[in-house]
Amino acid sequence: MSAGPRLIVALDYPDRAGALEMAARLDPARCAVKVGKELFTAAGPAVVEALQARGFRVFLDLKFHDIPNTVAGACRAAAALGVWMLNVHALGGRRMMEAAREAVAHAAEPPVLLAVTVLTSMGPGDLAEVGLEGPPEAAVLRLARLARASGMDGVVCSPRELSALRTALGPEFRLVTPGVRPAGAARGDQRRTATPAEAVAAGADHLVIGRPVTRSDDPVGILLTIESEIGALTPSDGPLP
Secondary structure (H helix, E strand, O other): OOOOOOEEEEOOOOOHHHHHHHHOOOOOOOOEEEEEHHHHHHHOHHHHHHHHHOOOOEEEEEEEOOOHHHHHHHHHHHHHHOOOEEEEEHHHOHHHHHHHHHHHOOOOOOOEEEEEOOOOOOOHHHHHHOOOOOOHHHHHHHHHHHHHHOOOOEEEOOHHHHHHHHHHHOOOOEEEEOOEOOOOOOOOOOOOOEOHHHHHHHOOOEEEEOHHHHOOOOHHHHHHHHHHHHOOOOOOOOOOO
């Protein structure tokens, strides 16, 4: 399983045209791209295939959360599509995550399988409203340990939990971090944020960066600035062929 690029650009667009227009301004040797619910619902698997045809590794960010059999089928379909990375919700529980793991295990190139712990938009008050008492960090650590025990390759977590997760779960467990904002950028709807340098120093393997790149007049320039800041001038396993 390849390590892949350190930087992942979130193509959070409402249609195929906008996503592919931005992709044309990016370099697949420098970043992967993320396809989320809005874009995938609007454009379907065809947009994933179009991005792959341009040389991009694709993180399919659909956060599957359902009964084990349904999630297994969805993960199997995603693996057949050839995505590099996909995710499920850790709150789906051990049996659901184990079913997801089994579903992708025999793919020609098994994707990196992640569990989402606590959404980066949620603070203590949000968690309390859904019955999860205590700080987000405690819930994240509990769910991340369950994810590792259930066969996940890593978790999606905010920058604020990185250090504790890296210490608790070791160097091989992947930590994928949204909520990354270059210094001076607006937080948007992310509550638990950090700069790229802070996130990498705390243990992040991959950084998901959206609006600071996609709303910039110079998206490649923003990526180069981030790469310089974190010392990741090329993908961790080299450019794609």
